Amino acid sequence: MIGLKSILYTPFWRKYSTTLVLTIVTGTGGLGLWHSRLISTNNFLQKTQTKTQPEKTIAQNLGWVYTVAITPDGQTLASGSYGGVIKIWNLNNNQLLHNINAHADAIESIAITPDGKILASSSWDNRIKLxxxxxxxLIQTLADHIDDVKAIAISPDGQTLASGSYDGMIKLWNLKTGSIESSFQHSAPITALAFSPDGKILASGSQNGQIKTLQLHTGKQLHSLAAHTNRIWAIAFSPDGKFLASGGTDRTVKLWQVDTGQLQSIFEEHSQAVLSVAFNSDSKTLASGGYDRNIHLWEIYTEELLETLTGHSQAVWSLQFNPDRKTLASGSADGTIKLWSVSGLSSHELENATQASVVKKEAEIVIVSEITDIAKLERLNQKLYDKIDQSWQQTPNWYEDLVFRVKVNEDGAIVSFESINQSAQDYTGQTPLPKLLSNTNSEIVTQKQSFALFRVVMTPTGILKVSPWNGWL
Incomplete structure (x- = not known):
């Protein structure tokens, strides 16, 4: 390469022995590879994004409400707060049934057994209580973590409790005996957990934005996903087991295919961190709550924003649909728990939308998934760096970093690129990217549906950097 220095670039947060070079940015421009919007909602659905006040506020002045849960029969709601207090209500008359001074520190997660008889709570005091x-x-105290227990989940058969802690450990507990059945070390503090509806998979979200899925009967890791650019606050499986939703500090809600680990959709309506996600029992509606105080309701097949629910004055930390499909409960830092009347698509509308989606998919080349597998990203990162490095022919004469979004297919061919800042736009012609794009267009197989997203930075001092958009985990 003439004029542009290549450097060995190993991000300090990575823990791999391989050394990579380059820093690439990829995003939603160009071909829109982050997700596939198969349906034009203007053509198929005429929904108004309404802002709705809550049907009722069942509690106030609770301090920060971090977590809420509803029993499977829809009759009882429980909440956990910053003050370490659990409150339990009868949802038929909103009467407070129990007020429990449960923990010595904040309660960030609660879960209820499928039979509705046992409530589990976890706290910053490093303990889990049943x-x-x-x-x-109190039935029992489970104490084996050495740091905040950020997340718990109960298996669909009611036999196992999973706990995830800031100590980076995931533990599986026998709910009858209180004994630990197995433990797994994560690469970062655990911030979210969820069991699949069939109880065969445990998904975890972490402080570094990574999602891992574990096959429980074998202990084998199924997927490791570079899911978010920073902390994951919440994850949830759809009741039909097809999708996993995640919400993170990067302000996005992402929908993942459970079987393949591929990214299905990205919802980007929140203006601040997404703190909570929940599926309705029909598996068609997804709710997300955020630090921006808003609750959004999404139709997952069409990616339609159905409603925006406003009424909380501070962050929405927790969401839970009532099994009756008609009510959504929310817990907030404003010290309230609110109940919302919700409605999704009618069965007729959904059928029409789904059929239209299939027709559209068959008629077009559909780009549906982002590569998040770390080994593949490493290979493509190096390949892209080498392409640009070897094609460079002139000395830089710009005065600030040029930043580009670059998208490559599974073979490493450049599919598209986009200038992210003004300097990149002004000096694109002096970079190898236009030539590399025209040379590789003939190589691209249009039916390929998996792409990797990278950030490419070219500095005025002649340094080239390339890295995945979501960073190295």
Whole structure:
């Protein structure tokens, strides 16, 4: 390469022995490879994005409400707060049934067994406690983590409790005996957990934005996804087991295919961190709550924003649909728990939309997934760096970094690129990117549906950097 220095570039947060070079940015421009919007909602659905006040506020002045849960019969709601207090309500009359001074520090996660008899709570005091929901008495304390227990989940058969901690450990507990059945070390603090509806998979989200899925009967890791650019606050499986939703500090909600680990959709309506996600029991509607105080309801097949629910004055930390499909409960830092009347698409509308989606997909070349597998990203990162490095022919004469979004297919061919800043736009012609794009267009197989997203930075001092858009985990 003439005029542009190549440097060995190993991001300090990576823990791999391989050394990579380059820093690439990829995004939603060009071909829109982040997700596939198969349906024009203007053509198929005429929904108004309304802003709705809550049907009722069942509690106030609770301090920060970090977590809410509803029993499977839809009759009882429980909440956990910053003050370490659990409150349990009868949803038929909103009467407070139990007030429990449960933990010595904040309660960030609660879960209820499928039979509705036991409530589990986890806290910053490093402990998990099991409670009898009928009378509010303590059954057992589980203490083995050495740092905040950020997330818990109960298996669909009610036999196992999973806990994830800031100590980076995931533990599986036998709910009857209180003993630990197995433990798994994560690469970062655990911030979210969820069991698949069939109980075969445990998904975890972490402080570094990574999602891992674990096959429980074998202990084998199924997928490791570079999901978000920073902390994951919440994850949830759809009741039909097809999708996993995640919300993160990067302000996005992402929908993942459970079987393949591929990215299905990105929802980007929140203006601040996404703190909570929940599916309705029909698996068609997804709710997301954020630091921006808003709750958004999404139709997952069409990616339609159905409604924006406003009413909280501070961050929405937790969401839970009632099994009746008609009510959504939310817990907030404003100290309230609110109940919302919700409605999704009618069965007729959904059928029409889904059929239209299939027709559209068959008629067009559809780009649907982003490569997040770390090994593949490493290979493509190096390949892209080498392409640009070897094609460089002139000395830089710009005065600030040029930043580009670059998209490559599974073979490493450049599919598109986009200038991110003004300098990149002004000096694009002095870079190898236009030539590399025209040379590789003939190589691209249009039916390929997996692409990697990278950031490419070219500095005035002649340094080239390339890295995945979501960073190295």
């Amino acid at each position: 409670w009898d929901l009928t009378n509010g008495t």
